Amino acid sequence: MAAESKKVLYGLYNDEEDLKSAVKTARHDHLDMMDVLTPFPVHGLDPIMGLAESRLHILGFIYGAIGASFGFGFMSWALASDWPILFGGKPYWPVPSFIPITFEMTVLFAAWGMTITFYTICGMWPGVKAKILDNRITDDKFCIAFDVTDTDDKSVDGIKAFFKKTGAAEVNLKTI
Amino acid sequence: MNLNTQFVFDGKLKRNLMIGMALGVACLVWSAIGDDEYHTRFWTNYLHNSVFFTGIAFTAMFFMCAQITAFAGWMVAVKRIWEAMSQFMLVGLVLILALVAGVWGHLHHLYHWNVPGITDPESPLYDEIIAGKSGFLSPMFYTIGTVGFLAIWYFWAYKLRQNSLQQDEHETAAFDHYKRERKWAATFLPLGGFLSTVFFWELMMSIDPHWYSTMFAWYTTISVLLAGLSLMIMLILYLQSKGYLEYVTRDHLHDLGKYLFGISVFWTYLWFDQFMLIWYANVGEETIYFKERMNNYPVLFWGNLLLNFVTPFLVLMRNDTKRKVGTMFFACLIVFFGHWWDFFYMIKPGARIAAHESKEISEGKHNKHSEAAPVPSTPEAAQPAATEEAAAAETTPVEEPAAAATEGHAEEAAAATVGGQTGHEDTAQGDHGDHTDHGGSAEHNHDDALTGFKLGFTIPGIQELGVLVGFLSLFLFFFFRQLERAPLVPRKDPFLEESLHHSTGAYIESEGDGGHGH
Numbered sequence: 001m002a003a004e005s006k007k008v009l010y011g012l013y014n015d016e017e018d019l020k021s022a023v024k025t026a027r028h029d030h031l032d033m034m035d036v037l038t039p040f041p042v043h044g045l046d047p048i049m050g051l052a053e054s055r056l057h058i059l060g061f062i063y064g065a066i067g068a069s070f071g072f073g074f075m076s077w078a079l080a081s082d083w084p085i086l087f088g089g090k091p092y093w094p095v096p097s098f099i100p101i102t103f104e105m106t107v108l109f110a111a112w113g114m115t116i117t118f119y120t121i122c123g124m125w126p127g128v129k130a131k132i133l134d135n136r137i138t139d140d141k142f143c144i145a146f147d148v149t150d151t152d153d154k155s156v157d158g159i160k161a162f163f164k165k166t167g168a169a170e171v172n173l174k175t176i
Numbered sequence: 177m178n179l180n181t182q183f184v185f186d187g188k189l190k191r192n193l194m195i196g197m198a199l200g201v202a203c204l205v206w207s208a209i210g211d212d213e214y215h216t217r218f219w220t221n222y223l224h225n226s227v228f229f230t231g232i233a234f235t236a237m238f239f240m241c242a243q244i245t246a247f248a249g250w251m252v253a254v255k256r257i258w259e260a261m262s263q264f265m266l267v268g269l270v271l272i273l274a275l276v277a278g279v280w281g282h283l284h285h286l287y288h289w290n291v292p293g294i295t296d297p298e299s300p301l302y303d304e305i306i307a308g309k310s311g312f313l314s315p316m317f318y319t320i321g322t323v324g325f326l327a328i329w330y331f332w333a334y335k336l337r338q339n340s341l342q343q344d345e346h347e348t349a350a351f352d353h354y355k356r357e358r359k360w361a362a363t364f365l366p367l368g369g370f371l372s373t374v375f376f377w378e379l380m381m382s383i384d385p386h387w388y389s390t391m392f393a394w395y396t397t398i399s400v401l402l403a404g405l406s407l408m409i410m411l412i413l414y415l416q417s418k419g420y421l422e423y424v425t426r427d428h429l430h431d432l433g434k435y436l437f438g439i440s441v442f443w444t445y446l447w448f449d450q451f452m453l454i455w456y457a458n459v460g461e462e463t464i465y466f467k468e469r470m471n472n473y474p475v476l477f478w479g480n481l482l483l484n485f486v487t488p489f490l491v492l493m494r495n496d497t498k499r500k501v502g503t504m505f506f507a508c509l510i511v512f513f514g515h516w517w518d519f520f521y522m523i524k525p526g527a528r529i530a531a532h533e534s535k536e537i538s539e540g541k542h543n544k545h546s547e548a549a550p551v552p553s554t555p556e557a558a559q560p561a562a563t564e565e566a567a568a569a570e571t572t573p574v575e576e577p578a579a580a581a582t583e584g585h586a587e588e589a590a591a592a593t594v595g596g597q598t599g600h601e602d603t604a605q606g607d608h609g610d611h612t613d614h615g616g617s618a619e620h621n622h623d624d625a626l627t628g629f630k631l632g633f634t635i636p637g638i639q640e641l642g643v644l645v646g647f648l649s650l651f652l653f654f655f656f657r658q659l660e661r662a663p664l665v666p667r668k669d670p671f672l673e674e675s676l677h678h679s680t681g682a683y684i685e686s687e688g689d690g691g692h693g694h
Contacts, residue, residue, distance in 0.1 A: 046683040053683060096452045
């Protein structure tokens with residue numbers, strides 16, 4: 001993520017229903033929200049915000065498929081082709097024996113792959129300092145944040161008016 | 177939204193279901209014509225569908241009780257469907273009573289353990305293994321374990337249903353009916369969970385009396401639970417197409433679809449566990465079960481996995497497919513048929529062997545078990561020209577694995593397991609010895625009577641499909657009769673409001689729930 005700091009104007013709401021109607025108003029007024037932050041998942045918020053559906057699960061499928069083929073292929077190569085070993089009188093290529101490990105490799109690759117991808121997208125590398133707007137967002141406040149680093153004063157006033165109109169409990173400016 | 181809707185079982189639907197039942201009876205009779213002398217095809221069709229649909233009623237009850245006990249609120253909108261399905265256990269009681277009567281009166285030869293004299297040491301038919309299990313595999317315990325346990329379950333289902341109907345009219349402010357419902361539901365869980373094992377062991381696993389698998393009861397119960405779940409989803413979609421259940425949303429469908437997906441994977445886990453443990457341990461009397469089915473019933477064996485694992489896994493993996501009516505109906509149709517297929521696979525090959533053994537007995541070919549020598553009497557093994565693998569494979573399926581070891585081919589014998597799909601040529605020879613299942617009979621018939629293709633056993637024939645339609649019509653007829661007796665919503669259930677506002681939180685872009693589709 002960009003290292004330079006941002007000026008963020010954010011409003012805090014006391015109730016998720018207030019938040020949802022505020023987000024609808026912001027979209028209607030064509031205000032460009034930076035993010036909406038809530039202490040818990042608010043059902044139905046994603047479509048109101050107009051977010052695109054996550055594509056992470058598609059990557060998850062691909063990672064899983066890679067894991068399955070890697071696990072199965074490696075075992076087949078190692079135990080049946082490169083150095084054939086007879087285990088317990090089973091055939092050299094004992095497919096049922098490979099299934100549990102293939103399953104585990106699928107899960108491992110899918111889980112690690114999706115975790116690493118998600119952290120990369122979110123810029124959450126080890127050592128990154130968390131940018132916290134307000135501690136109460138993880139407690140009982142619902143927040144709409146606007147990036148106002150390059151916004152002129154007239155537009156900032158417009159955003160403040162929007163917060164007032166939609167019933168925000170407080171409005172703050174913070175540089176993160 | 178009208179919460180007092182009542183289902184109307186109209187004349188047209190009644191007539192169609194009557195036609196379906198008539199078709200079923202006709203096909204059942206048809207399958208008895210041109211059958212073998214024991215009417216194995218008729219009786220297996222009867223057993224197969226009776227157990228299948230009774231099992232669906234049982235699992236509907238079990239699943240509903242699990243939901244109630246877990247304080248699940250989402251399912252209240254569809255609870256009446258489970259209730260109506262569970263009442264079919266009453267019909268199942270009558271259906272299975274005919275099988276019990278058949279065991280007492282020796283009307284059918286589905287169960288080899290029921291052959292007279294098989295537990296008598298003086299009899300030429302004496303089978304030591306079955307004699308050792310005779311406490312369990314006896315007509316008396318069969319009666320208790322099937323109709324006895326079913327009667328207990330039905331009593332619970334009846335009480336739960338009555339309580340639910342009374343709740344509509346007489347629920348108190350202290351939720352007395354709801355509390356009573358929780359008690360009936362919670363007590364049913366151990367009853368259903370433990371007794372169902374014996375129920376399926378007696379009815380289905382005892383067709384192969386020498387074989388046993390501790391996974392079998394779980395496997396069967398989960399199989400029939402999936403059939404019930406898919407049938408229930410199809411019924412919801414049908415009722416919605418008729419204008420009922422408008423308050424059942426895509427979110428309810430999504431959650432039912434998740435169950436269908438997740439439990440299908442769990443079914444596969446159980447299938448694989450049962451298979452791999454037996455395959456790996458390679459104990460003769462266990463391995464023969466899968467060897468028989470893989471070699472002689474490949475369509476059943478692999479079709480089972482294709483229908484019940486591959487299809488639901490790939491179709492239902494994405495979250496949006498679980499929310500689409502057409503896709504869900506298609507997936508449910510496959511899964512429902514797939515588990516009917518699974519029951520077919522569990523019953524038909526074993527019953528075919530049992531009938532073959534009965535025929536051998538009547539022709540005087542069946543030798544006393546204790547005299548059965550592991551001496552290979554087959555042409556292949558008798559000739560020195562036969563390969564080592566063939567000889568080893570020939571002796572592997574007999575009761576004493578040591579017999580193979582004494583031949584000095586222990587390694588080859590062990591390799592000649594159900595791992596036949598690996599391309600080793602040994603299993604092709606091995607299937608000739610399959611009917612040594614019953615204890616190494618010295619008479620090794622190399623005819624196709626037991627291993628060859630036989631419609632109605634190797635794959636389902638038209639009669640089997642007709643019987644399925646008939647039993648399904650019977651089930652639906654009874655189901656709709658039950659459904660019309662009460663409002664479609666238990667309107668005094670304390671969780672009703674939660675259910676009506678149920679949301680999975682799933683966000684599907686194409687659905688555009690927010691109304692901002694730009």
